[in-house]
Amino acid sequence: MAVSSKSPPAEAEAAPPGAPPPAPATGPGTGRRPGLALLFLLPALAILGALVVYPIIYTVVRSLFDRGGDDFIGLDNYRRMFENDRTFRAIRNNAVWVVTAPTLATGLGLVFAVLAERVRWQTAFKLAVFMPMAISFLAAGVIFRLVYERNPERGLANAVVTSVVDIVRPPGEYPGARPADEDGLEPDGAAYVTTGAVAPGEAVTIGMVAIRPDEVPADAARAREPPTGGDREIEGLVWLDFTRGGGGERGAVDPRELGLPGMKIEVVRDGDVAGSASTADNGRFTISDLEPGDYRVRLASSNFREPSDGVAWLGAALITPAIISSFLWIWVGFAMIVIGAGLAAIPRETLEAARTDGANEWQVFRRVTAPLLAPVLLVVLVTLVINVLKIFDLVFVIAPPSVQDDANVIALEMWRVSFGGGRNQGLGSALSVLLFVLVIPAMAYNIRRLRKEQG
């Protein structure tokens, strides 16, 4: 906004010194007739005035009034704005954005541009990287909202994470299962261990719940009470103590209840594993060759290891990096194309000369390409900084409302305060003024540079 509001005066200033030389050629000098100049400038000034200058001034004025717009409250909105934690979080997040997003986008764009020069299917590659630019921010936001979904069945990012993690660390047969009788079995880390002692020659029955019928292995057979074992044996049963459709008695092995096959059992004595077994199809196990004494029976933690449930991309901690990555997906293409154009403009001879002088590719890049590219890189960087300062749509679409506070940025906060329920357009205007003030340095830099280039 500031570019367009500032450039017409700049042109106007430039006009008088520039006017005299062409004046003789074009007939009567317009420089001597400011009225005529003004007439020509009028349409542009009117449009700029109505669409740029007036809104800016009105926003500043509005920020000095209360929510209804009737009472003048001075700088109260600004005081309130800076007393609110949410504003600070928004400013902090904006700072994170400004520091990381443009740098990463420019850096990646540079890498891609340099690489693209060397691959055979240059056009296809560039097209693929540039394609996201053709998608609206809103649509891109919706896409990434889905990519980062928590449930691996729907979220691409977590589908990748969970399949890798599950290969490295396979889940147990019975994740989420827990003992039916909380008094008989106590948790021991992720494992469960009997509270009472068991001696060889005795039998234990361990009922488990919270296993859906479709999670029970297909070869599971009906559970039966175990016999008492021999002198040096512990006999036991692990079964699903839940009758489908209800009606079973808790703690009893009811007729239709199934054994849980493949459950890994350990008997421990003073912390040492004295024997282990795996349950059969009917849930039964026998551990033999035990010395007389008191043991405890443990269901190993590996039985209950949960499958990986992925990363909470959209949780409070990762939300801003997640949104920044979607920004990169869109803007790296832009950076690549502009930098690519800059690269193409570097005279080949210079590079050839450097190579002839014995520079290796890295030195050519460091000493020749990079310095020659510097102005282009700066343009890209500054453009992206301005872009990032007023980032709104991606944050609004990707962050679920529960973490909107954690992902907050100034533009979003402005919208939330003025329209999203707060309906305080005085305070909202104050936030826009803050945003405007923050954008000014980047704008001023861009204008200075433009003027230098023209001058």
Place this chain on the structure above:
Amino acid sequence: MKRLTRSVAAAAGIVLVAAALTAAAPAAGGGGDDLSGESVEVAAVWTGAEQERFELVLEAFEDETGADVTFTSTGDDISAALEPRISGGDPPDVAMLPQPGLLNDFVERGALQSVEDAAGAAVDENYAPIWRELGSVDGTLYGVWFKAANKSLVWYSTEVFSDAGVRPADDFEGFMENAQTISDFGVAPFSVGGANGWVLTDLFENIYLGQAGPDLYDQLSRHEIPWTDPSVTEALTTMAEVYSDDFLVGGVEGTLETEFPRSVQNVFAGDPEGAMVIEGDFVGGVITGETDAKVGKQAKVAFFPAIEDAEAPVVTGGDVAVMFTNTEGGQALIEFLASPDAAEVWAEEGGYISPNQNVDSDAYPSKAQRRIADALVSAQLIRFDLSDLQPSEFGATDAQGMWKLFQDFLANPSDVNGIAQQLEDAAAQAYGSQ
């Protein structure tokens, strides 16, 4: 009437008297006034199927009166859409507001016209007293409740219930036993769209109304007792037992990312990941629209259980028809909307509950709808959605106020007193800045 200028009053006077008279007659419709040439603009948040069905109601009004009605959909944020039009002096004639808080705001700003003359008699005739109160500000009637929501429902998967061997419970104790049994069966009892704060406040309101009773509910909804009141912390404690990590599809973390429609799909689309969704009648629409399940077969509905010896609570919400301009057409439309005829048009199409007690319950297309509507109009312990009665920045805004704090509470349920204090602070600030 007061606001009418003399010349308009003279022109419209006779028609108005006629309208008032017909309104007193039972089950009066638009009164059969000839309004051809009159045009009326109606704004509402409805889109898609809801918009189509409401347009049928408007067509019925057009057929009866000859008026020309245009419908404007504002999308979800109706206040953002109306605000500039009111400031600019060009509001729609009639709007359907989804929150009484907005009604109060607009009355305070002098933007609304009283509908006492247009529909006062019809409201007395057709509605329980609570709806007149809810449509009034300082004793003057400004709105007619056209659409209501019954937010005290428990939608459940018949498959999970029968596999786990449980039946819907009437009392809260049985309800929690069921939850435990379903959890033992291996399915999470509750699927909750915790990404939307209103889903959480709705549960709190049901518990609070059932547990603390209507008097404290009214006081809390007017912020006459603080949120740190023991009745609030007690309800919060109960809420934490219901929506505890073990009982939720995806646990607390997953719940906070789950949006409401997804929470319904979790239970009714494909393999059920959860057993119950505690939410309003509109769940039925999501089941029909976004899953293959049929209401009455795979999906059934029960009522939120009574807590201890109290009646079963009914928390309600809805859309209120208000009038921004005092035109003949607008008045006739408001009166029509207060009649059972108008309500029956939409009722037959489904996805709609009317607070109008003279609506023929045969008009509802399914047994489930009829039960839900009956429960609403015959409820003993009925109150309006508490969060909708708050200043919207506290009660009805994403990521702040109640919606945000209940999400924080879900994530950290042990800190009951801390969250009560934060609720109190946020409420005090919102009421202070009004």
